[in-house]
Amino acid sequence: xxxxxxxxxxxxxxxxxxxxxxxxxxxxxxxxxxxxxxxxxxxxxxxxxxxxxxxxxxxxxxxxxxxxxxxxxxxxxxxxxxxxxxxxxxxxxxxxxxxxxxxxxxxxxxxxxxxxxxxxxxxxxxxxxxxxxxxxxxxxxxxxxxxxxxxxxxxxxxxxxxxxxxxxxxxxxxxxxxxxxxxxxxxxxxxxxxxxxxxxxxxxxxxxxxxxxxxxxxxxxxxxxxxxxxxxxxxxxxxxxxxxxxxxxxxxxxxxxxxxxxxxxxxxxxxxxxxxxxxxxxxxxxxxxxxxxxxxxxxxxxxxxxxxxxxxxxxxxxxxxxxxxxxxxxxxxxxxxxxxxxxxxxxxxxxxxxxxxxxxxxxxxxxxxxxxxxxxxxxxxxxxxxxxxxxxxxxxxxxxxxxxxxxxxxxxxxxxxxxxxxxxxxxxxxxxxxxxxxxxxxxxxxxxxxxxxxxxxxxxxxx
Amino acid sequence: xxxxxxxxxxxxxxxxxxxxxxxxxxxxxxxxxxxxxxxxxxxxxxxxxxxxxxxxxxxx
Numbered sequence: 001x002x003x004x005x006x007x008x009x010x011x012x013x014x015x016x017x018x019x020x021x022x023x024x025x026x027x028x029x030x031x032x033x034x035x036x037x038x039x040x041x042x043x044x045x046x047x048x049x050x051x052x053x054x055x056x057x058x059x060x061x062x063x064x065x066x067x068x069x070x071x072x073x074x075x076x077x078x079x080x081x082x083x084x085x086x087x088x089x090x091x092x093x094x095x096x097x098x099x100x101x102x103x104x105x106x107x108x109x110x111x112x113x114x115x116x117x118x119x120x121x122x123x124x125x126x127x128x129x130x131x132x133x134x135x136x137x138x139x140x141x142x143x144x145x146x147x148x149x150x151x152x153x154x155x156x157x158x159x160x161x162x163x164x165x166x167x168x169x170x171x172x173x174x175x176x177x178x179x180x181x182x183x184x185x186x187x188x189x190x191x192x193x194x195x196x197x198x199x200x201x202x203x204x205x206x207x208x209x210x211x212x213x214x215x216x217x218x219x220x221x222x223x224x225x226x227x228x229x230x231x232x233x234x235x236x237x238x239x240x241x242x243x244x245x246x247x248x249x250x251x252x253x254x255x256x257x258x259x260x261x262x263x264x265x266x267x268x269x270x271x272x273x274x275x276x277x278x279x280x281x282x283x284x285x286x287x288x289x290x291x292x293x294x295x296x297x298x299x300x301x302x303x304x305x306x307x308x309x310x311x312x313x314x315x316x317x318x319x320x321x322x323x324x325x326x327x328x329x330x331x332x333x334x335x336x337x338x339x340x341x342x343x344x345x346x347x348x349x350x351x352x353x354x355x356x357x358x359x360x361x362x363x364x365x366x367x368x369x370x371x372x373x374x375x376x377x378x379x380x381x382x383x384x385x386x387x388x389x390x391x392x393x394x395x396x397x398x399x400x401x402x403x404x405x406x407x408x409x410x411x412x413x414x415x416x417x418x419x420x421x422x423x424x425x426x427x428x429x430x431x432x433x434x435x436x437x438x439x440x441x442x443x444x445x446x447x448x449x450x451x452x453x454x455x456x457x458x459x460x461x462x463x
Numbered sequence: 464x465x466x467x468x469x470x471x472x473x474x475x476x477x478x479x480x481x482x483x484x485x486x487x488x489x490x491x492x493x494x495x496x497x498x499x500x501x502x503x504x505x506x507x508x509x510x511x512x513x514x515x516x517x518x519x520x521x522x523x
Contacts, residue, residue, distance in 0.1 A: 306501035313498070321479070328482045337490040343479045344472055344495045349502050356505060395497075 002030040006164035007456060010221040013167060014072045017064060024057040024064070024075035024119065027167070031077055031121060035165050038459060041146060043138035044160035046082045046092055048122040053077060056119040063117075072224050074117025079166040081154050082123035083130055084212075085201040086110055089120065093203050094128045094136055096330040097323060107201025108233045109170060109212055116228040121166065124156030130172055130205045131316065132335020139386060142184060143457040144423055148383040151180035151397065157215045158185035163459055168225055169215040174205045174312055176379075176401025178213050179428060182413040183378035186424030186452065188222045188443070189215040191401075193434045194408030195240035197226075198233035206315035207238075209308065209405045218453055219414060219443040223247035226436060240434070247437050255445045256290030258438075261371035266301040267400055272381035278417035278425045279377045282446060286375070289445055296367045296374060300360045304403035305396075307353040307360075311406070314350050317342025334392070361407040365433075368409070373442055374430040376400050378413040382423035404430055412439040415452040424452070467499055 005027060008016075016022040032050050039045050060075040069075075080086060083093045085103035087110075092098050106114065114120070125140045127133060130153040134140065140155035142148040143163040150159045154171030158181025161169055171178035173191040182189030190213045197212040204210055214225035227247050233239040262268075262283060268276060287293055316339045317324075328336060368374065377400055384393065404411040409430055416427045429439045447453055472492050476483045483491065 303505050306498055306505065309498050310502065313495075325480045333487070333490070337487055337494070340476075340481055340483065340487070341491050341494050341498075343481065344467070344475060344491065345499070349499065352502055352506060 002033060003164060005030045006034050006167070009218045010076055010167050010216060011072070011218065011224065013076060017075045018069065024060040025054065027075070028053050028057040028077050028119060028121065031165060031167070035122070038163055038165060041141060042143060042159050042163055042165070043125050043134070043140045044156040044163065044165050045079070045122040046094065046125050046137045046156070047090055049089060049120050053119050053121050060117060060119060070117040073113070073168075073228055076118055076167055077121035078113055078118040079121050079124045079157055079160055079169040080110060081157055081170050081172055082126050083172060083203040084110060084170060085203075086120060086123065089123065091123065091203070092136075093130070094126050094134060095335070096136060096332070097327045099136070103201070105201060108198035108235060109229045110201065112231070113228055118168065124154070124160055124166075124169060126155060127152035128332045128335040129203065129320070129339070130174060130177055131338050133332045135332045139389065141386070142383050143459055144186060145383070145421065148385055148423065149184065149389040149393070151184040151379070151383065153177040154181050154189070154215060158182055158187060158189070161185065161187045161215060161217050162457060164456070168221065170229070171213060171215045172202060173211045173213060173405065174209045175308060175405055176398040178215060179378050179401045179411060179413040180398065182215060183426035184383040184424065186415045186426075186455070187215060187217050188219050188412070188414055189213065190222055190226060190410065190412040190436065190439065191404065192226060192230065192436055193240075193410045195238050196230050196410070196434065196436070198231070198236040198239040200233055200235035204319050206312040208315060209312055211405065219412075219440055219447050220248060220251060222412070223251055223440040242434055245437055247440050250437060251440050251444045253441055254289065255286055255442055258291045258372040258442065259294050259370070260286055260291045260442070261296035261367060261374040262293055263298045263301065263374060263376060264295045265298055267376035270380065271377055272419070274419040275377050275379070275381060275425050278419070279375070279427045282416035282427050283375055285449060286442070286446060289449060294371055296371060298363060298367055300363045301403055303356045304360050304406050305399050307356040308402040308406050310345055310349060310353045311357070313338065313342035314345055315342070357406045360403065364407050364409060368432045372431070372438055376428045376430065378426040378428040382419045382421065382425055400428060409433055410436045410439055412436075412443050414443040414446060416446070416450070417452060418455070467496060
């Protein structure tokens with residue numbers, strides 16, 4: 001029963017809380033039991049807030065019982081990626097340089113989610129500073145095959161959801177760090193439009209590429225969580241003043257009459273044949289449901305990845321340079337090498353990358369005027385092995401995700417099947433700026449007519 | 464423009480007060496050289512006149 005509770009959607013749990021069919025304390029207790037059982041295998045959490053989570057669950061229960069239910073997230077536990085500042089709870093960024101760092105303020109997303117009534121369950125594993133290795137707290141393992149990687153950097157958020165160790169989670173995405181783990185772990189994640197979610201209190205990697213977003217097991221849960229996270233923030237000048245809609249409004253409208261763009265270049269080139277087959281099958285399903293498929297011309301898509309790598313390196317070095325000069329040896333090799341690479345590009349190259357970004361953004365925006373969304377594979381292959389991860393992951397893993405960090409357009413990863421080895425595969429839905437609602441509508445329609453999101457990994461405890 | 468060599472990287476690292484060792488230098492050189500080569504390839508035929516970039520998301 002407790003495992004079943006841990007795998008219910010947030011929407012379902014919320015309904016049960018409202019009906020007093022389950023209490024926040026029961027949910028938190030069930031999740032803590034499961035974390036105790038599997039965290040040493042999966043390395044999902046860096047810090048588990050057992051005591052405070054139970055205390056906050058009891059308080060939520062009292063408030064709800066007294067008729068002061070705040071909304072659909074009240075009483076639900078949330079896992080926060082460990083680069084997101086949590087007041088009084090250490091925030092390590094998986095770095096030896098921050099092992100004892102306890103923020104004295106909450107990130108804006110943490111504050112907003114607390115105000116919505118969520119309960120901080122713990123801090124999830126990440127690659128070092130969302131770009132390096134996982135040398136300190138262990139490499140996150142994929143629940144579908146624990147010899148495989150989760151992808152990074154929001155690795156613990158991805159694998160905790162897949163393994164039933166979380167109900168809701170947050171992630172950050174600079175080149176694909178929400179969508180990669182979502183794809184490899186078979187869960188849902190969205191990189192919202194640039195500016196949709198405040199980044200105040202989140203350790204930065206790349207000011208122009210960083211995005212914060214929700215990770216969940218269903219599209220509807222993702223819509224609910226994004227609404228609570230999004231909005232203007234005086235503490236983040238890049239946060240948009242545009243009103244935050246109810247993303248669940250119209251989510252059941254289906255896809256009949258919508259036009260889905262299918263890129264003619266790049267996004268279906270040089271990919272695993274099973275990924276190609278499953279994403280095209282998902283496109284076929286959307287067509288059966290009434291969507292119209294339309295080829296879209298995106299010749300500049302291939303330019304995006306190198307421009308993105310350069311911008312991330314340059315901007316990350318700008319963030320880390322003072323700390324790196326003081327604590328070089330305390331950075332893990334992968335983090336320090338990726339970040340320090342930014343010291344060796346020229347201003348001319350940075351400007352060239354900015355120009356390529358603008359041209360690609362213009363091309364994508366024009367293409368999106370002709371269609372309601374574009375569908376691509378999220379990742380070019382299913383999850384690779386831990387041996388490959390240890391040697392350094394393939395350079396092309398983020399090649400389908402990073403183009404949309406460059407442009408800022410919203411991009412939702414939705415599971416669309418399993419490869420023959422039992423590993424999840426996902427499609428990526430890309431929409432117009434600030435039109436996350438359309439992506440949720442399409443993703444939800446697909447999810448309602450498939451059963452991928454109902455499958456569970458067969459977990460074993462390993463030494 | 465100064466050509467990008469391992470010697471230039473080592474000198475620039477020293478200038479930037481980065482204490483890179485040989486393994487760091489090798490890894491960084493490989494990554495930077497790969498990206499520079501891609502950018503040079505794109506420079507040949509893609510970059511064109513464009514207004515200054517100050518926004519990259521459709522304005523509110």
